[in-house]
Amino acid sequence: MGVRVQTDDFDVSAEIAALTEGRTDIGAVVTFTGTVRGTAKSGAISTMTLEHYPGMTEAELGRVEAEAQARWPLQGSTIVHRVGALFPGDNIVLVVTASAHRQAAFEAAEFLMDYLKTRAPFWKKEADGEGRGTWVDARESDQVARARWENN
Amino acid sequence: MTLNLVYFAWVRERIGRGAETRDVPRTVESARDLMAWLCEQDEGYRAAFADPKCVRVAIDQEHADHDQPIAGAREIAFFPPVTGG
Numbered sequence: 001m002g003v004r005v006q007t008d009d010f011d012v013s014a015e016i017a018a019l020t021e022g023r024t025d026i027g028a029v030v031t032f033t034g035t036v037r038g039t040a041k042s043g044a045i046s047t048m049t050l051e052h053y054p055g056m057t058e059a060e061l062g063r064v065e066a067e068a069q070a071r072w073p074l075q076g077s078t079i080v081h082r083v084g085a086l087f088p089g090d091n092i093v094l095v096v097t098a099s100a101h102r103q104a105a106f107e108a109a110e111f112l113m114d115y116l117k118t119r120a121p122f123w124k125k126e127a128d129g130e131g132r133g134t135w136v137d138a139r140e141s142d143q144v145a146r147a148r149w150e151n152n
Numbered sequence: 153m154t155l156n157l158v159y160f161a162w163v164r165e166r167i168g169r170g171a172e173t174r175d176v177p178r179t180v181e182s183a184r185d186l187m188a189w190l191c192e193q194d195e196g197y198r199a200a201f202a203d204p205k206c207v208r209v210a211i212d213q214e215h216a217d218h219d220q221p222i223a224g225a226r227e228i229a230f231f232p233p234v235t236g237g
């Protein structure tokens with residue numbers, strides 16, 4: 001179990017190993033990696049800068065992770081989110097879930113991402129080729145994705 | 153009442169600072185009241201809070217409604233809808 005916010009990149013294999021090492025009760029590991037797209041609505045981007053609310057971010061990610069634990073029989077989970085200046089193709093976020101069976105691991109990973117996107121206090125600013133920055137707007141589709149968990 | 157106020161993303165840019173400590177009158181009872189009171193102070197707040205429904209609030213690092221009471225709070229945050237992940 002664990003949540004981390006960091007400027008450094010993460011290593012997916014190392015995160016899986018940290019979660020599963022020495023364990024024989026895990027039958028399924030799911031990972032989701034979010035990466036920086038090189039194009040935005042307005043065109044190509046040169047950088048994406050992620051700002052967050054230190055303290056609340058970790059608390060909110062912890063609450064989201066605890067909610068997933070309460071809903072699914074997870075053997076473990078990890079959330080890593082990067083902040084600072086990122087470039088197209090860079091990793092942004094990693095979610096790893098481990099369970100005895102695949103359904104819980106798949107569903108919990110999706111739930112963690114849907115909740116993280118609408119609750120964790122991160123903000124993205126994209127810069128174009130000339131360095132002009134634009135704050136990314138929140139997407140209605142992300143609210144819809146989160147809402148489907150509320151009646152389940 | 154003395155409050156730590158923190159701002160993020162375009163709310164921070166429009167106000168022109170990321171954090172400040174303010175003595176707030178007792179008549180300010182909610183985050184909505186606090187936004188209205190700050191708007192009386194200067195132009196930056198009016199730009200940041202021009203459309204309050206685009207602004208999200210956290211009280212002591214937990215998401216809150218605009219009408220939630222702020223009595224006893226230490227830290228109030230104002231920010232746009234989040235866009236992580």
